[in-house]
Amino acid sequence: MLRRDCSARARYSRGVRGEFFYRPEMLSYDFGAGHPLNPERLRRAIALAEAEGIQVSVPPPATYDDLLRIHTRDYLEAVKRAGEGVPSPEHGLGYGDDPLFSDMHGASLWYVGGSAAAARAVCDGSPLAISLSGGLHHAMPERASGFCIYNDLAVAISLLRERFSRVAYIDIDVHHGDGVQWIFYDEPTVLTISIHESGRSLFPGTGFVGELGAEKTSLNIPVNAGTTGDVWLEAFRAIVPTAVRRFGAEAIVLQMGTDTHALDPIAHVNLAAQEWLEAVQEVRGLDLPTVACGGGGYNLRTVPRMWIAAALTLLDRDVPEGIPADVQSLLEVSAYLDADLPTPRRRGETAAEDAVRQLKESVEWLSVG
Numbered sequence: 125m126l127r128r129d130c131s132a133r134a135r136y137s138r139g140v141r142g143e144f145f146y147r148p149e150m151l152s153y154d155f156g157a158g159h160p161l162n163p164e165r166l167r168r169a170i171a172l173a174e175a176e177g178i179q180v181s182v183p184p185p186a187t188y189d190d191l192l193r194i195h196t197r198d199y200l201e202a203v204k205r206a207g208e209g210v211p212s213p214e215h216g217l218g219y220g221d222d223p224l225f226s227d228m229h230g231a232s233l234w235y236v237g238g239s240a241a242a243a244r245a246v247c248d249g250s251p252l253a254i255s256l257s258g259g260l261h262h263a264m265p266e267r268a269s270g271f272c273i274y275n276d277l278a279v280a281i282s283l284l285r286e287r288f289s290r291v292a293y294i295d296i297d298v299h300h301g302d303g304v305q306w307i308f309y310d311e312p313t314v315l316t317i318s319i320h321e322s323g324r325s326l327f328p329g330t331g332f333v334g335e336l337g338a339e340k341t342s343l344n345i346p347v348n349a350g351t352t353g354d355v356w357l358e359a360f361r362a363i364v365p366t367a368v369r370r371f372g373a374e375a376i377v378l379q380m381g382t383d384t385h386a387l388d389p390i391a392h393v394n395l396a397a398q399e400w401l402e403a404v405q406e407v408r409g410l411d412l413p414t415v416a417c418g419g420g421g422y423n424l425r426t427v428p429r430m431w432i433a434a435a436l437t438l439l440d441r442d443v444p445e446g447i448p449a450d451v452q453s454l455l456e457v458s459a460y461l462d463a464d465l466p467t468p469r470r471r472g473e474t475a476a477e478d479a480v481r482q483l484k485e486s487v488e489w490l491s492v493g
């Protein structure tokens with residue numbers, strides 16, 4: 125899986141802390157009207173990024189070889205056929221969360237291309253590269269799952285591993301990052317950490333504390349439905365920074381799902397935007413080369429402002445109070461952060477503290493080398 129192909133291909137400006145990858149073709153990843161993964165999320169986020177003066181770099185599409193780092197040839201062929209209207213039950217294509225749409229394979233190459241370009245930029249020396257399309261953490265080597273066809277995050281990790289000997293994956297989406305976890309479950313050079321709503325109440329039903337991997341390089345912090353941001357953030361802070369440092373990570377892939385927000389329609393954790401953003405700030409504070417991708421989030425009034433607040437934070441720019449006036453009506457909001465924190469506070473405390481207590485032993489086990 126870890127072939128050498130992390131060549132000097134991406135462009136970035138010297139003196140600028142990071143690159144931000146996007147191209148309009150990414151909007152073609154569209155399961156159709158009524159599907160939660162609405163490309164409008166990305167379109168609005170890019171409008172906000174441009175209003176904030178974030179410079180956009182145009183990535184090439186992913187190559188077949190990029191996909192073959194993670195996925196099987198048989199699966200790629202099934203995705204191509206699915207894009208021509210042929211469902212494939214054994215590959216999860218055309219059912220439930222993942223209905224067919226025209227040229228699914230071609231549309232997917234754009235979002236994987238963004239994450240691959242971000243990984244290559246970081247391999248080439250950029251301290252930060254952002255690609256908000258993608259972050260599709262549920263995709264498996266031979267199966268689509270939970271709106272995710274190809275696992276761009278795993279492709280990015282695989283590319284980073286050619287330049288960096290140890291890579292940490294941090295997933296703050298409300299769903300367990302199962303695809304990335306299982307792909308690298310027995311890989312001692314990749315630490316995966318996911319904080320999410322418990323699999324007892326939310327898809328994909330995994331991500332329990334006991335899923336540790338052969339080398340204890342898989343850490344899961346499940347929190348209960350209803351958990352508030354104060355408790356979520358304490359659990360994140362108790363585990364993630366120490367684990368990444370003890371593991372000796374040289375680079376990070378950050379999955380920035382925003383569906384932890386209290387207003388998200390498909391999950392049940394209660395964060396304000398600013399509480400989620402504190403976790404992004406913690407990752408920034410680790411001061412390691414970082415590939416930051418998007419992820420879940422299904423409320424059009426929360427996703428764009430949270431993603432761009434995260435991008436500004438990672439770029440070492442202040443998050444202004446107000447959304448730029450010229451995009452306020454498009455975004456249907458006027459401020460980045462929430463006026464109020466969800467109440468009552470300290471929901472889910474007992475379960476979160478229990479998970480942290482159990483995980484501390486695994487974090488102690490991690491060490492460089």
Ligand SMILES: [Zn+2]
Nearest residue numbers: 297299383420
């Ligand atoms: Zn999610």
